[in-house]
Amino acid sequence: MNNHSFYSNNWDIPHMTQTKADIVDQVYKAHDMGKSQAFATVEVFLRILKDTLVNGEDVLLSGFGKFTVKDKKVRKGRNPQTGAELILDARRIVTFKPSGQLRSRSNHETVQISDEGR
Secondary structure (H helix, E strand, C coil): CCEEECCCCCCCCCCCCCCHHHHHHHHHHHCCCCHHHHHHHHHHHHHHHHHHHHCCCCEEECCCEEEEEEEECCEEEECCCCCCEEEECCEEEEEEEECHHHHHHHCCCCCEEECCCC
């Protein structure tokens, strides 16, 4: 069993947004596959995730977190600019709750993970 820190602790690096292209590039570099195959892999994963959420099902990614679909009822609201009352339509929202492991890492705590279960 090989234990190691998940990523490095480069907390001094300025915050940047990770794009889909960045993720494709990381998959390409981490696995023995071409860029088009890495792109297809990321696309398939995202399509499965989106389709599952659109169908109203939750998605649990162990060690990462849970995407939950919630239905909101019709409710009264207020226009913040004018103060006028209005009715907000029913809608579906997706929330995300990070796993304890991800939450700890986000708070700059060192988390050890094993290669088992990968």
